[in-house]
Amino acid sequence: MQIHTLGPTATDSYAAAQVYNHRNWQDQAVIVEHPSFEAILTDLTAYSGDQLVIPAAFKSDTLNASWGDIHYALLSQLTLTSCFMTQLDPLVVLQRVNADNQIGYTHAATAQLLTRVVHQVVVQTVASKYLAYQVYQRNQAAYVLTNEKNVTLTTHERELARLTPSMVWCVYQIN
Numbered sequence: 001m002q003i004h005t006l007g008p009t010a011t012d013s014y015a016a017a018q019v020y021n022h023r024n025w026q027d028q029a030v031i032v033e034h035p036s037f038e039a040i041l042t043d044l045t046a047y048s049g050d051q052l053v054i055p056a057a058f059k060s061d062t063l064n065a066s067w068g069d070i071h072y073a074l075l076s077q078l079t080l081t082s083c084f085m086t087q088l089d090p091l092v093v094l095q096r097v098n099a100d101n102q103i104g105y106t107h108a109a110t111a112q113l114l115t116r117v118v119h120q121v122v123v124q125t126v127a128s129k130y131l132a133y134q135v136y137q138r139n140q141a142a143y144v145l146t147n148e149k150n151v152t153l154t155t156h157e158r159e160l161a162r163l164t165p166s167m168v169w170c171v172y173q174i175n
Contacts, residue, residue: 001025002050004040004174007033010130010150012088016169017053019086036127038062041070044077047174052078056168059108061125067170078172085168090148091129093117093161096141104143105132114145117161 003021006013017031029051034040038060040052058067065073071080093114104121106114111123121143126132129146136144148162 001029002032002047003029003053004032004034004047004050005053006037006128007035008128008130009033010147011128012086012147012167013037013053013055013128015089016055016084016086016167020053020084020169020171023084024082036062038127041074044074044174050174051081052172052174054170054172055109056083056170057109059111061108061111071170077175079175080170081173082171083168084171085166088147088165088167091145091161091163091165092148092151092159093143093145094136094151094153094157095143095160096136096157098156099140099142101140101142103139103141104145105136105139105141106145107132110145113163114143117145118143 003017005017014033021027021029056067102120102122103124104114104118105124105126107129108125111125114123115121126135130150132144133146133150
């Protein structure tokens with residue numbers, strides 16, 4: 001069995017797929033990491049017979065869709081088989097104190113959360129919170145919402161918020 005989800009291994013999605021693989025397949029399934037959920041959802045026929053692990057909080061600016069939109073739109077291609085819950089790795093909102101912009105990076109699912117913490121942020125979304133931190137670093141952005149484990153805090157950054165949410169994960173059979 002192959003389980004498709006968002007990669008790389010540092011993502012919450014990959015960690016959730018590991019939990020599911022351990023509980024339901026005794027670690028015998030192969031987890032296939034993808035650069036985005038959109039890459040999976042737009043090529044489902046290539047993965048027929050496999051499984052998909054996706055968060056109930058999924059949101060895509062690229063597809064202009066949320067988990068509910070995808071759930072109903074792809075009824076003929078995806079069959080919901082189970083759900084489970086995990087604690088996410090802690091999330092942090094960082095500010096680069098010497099930034100010359102108001103840009104903040106995160107995943108589309110957490111964009112609204114970033115605007116609740118930082119009111120004047122110009123949000124840019126990317127495929128994962130892991131990638132958000134990479135782009136934040138590369139572009140010298142002012143803000144990022146990412147997983148704490150992704151961060152190496154510098155003297156030019158400060159933590160504005162730390163959050164410890166749980167997540168519901170949906171497991172689909174790809175028809």
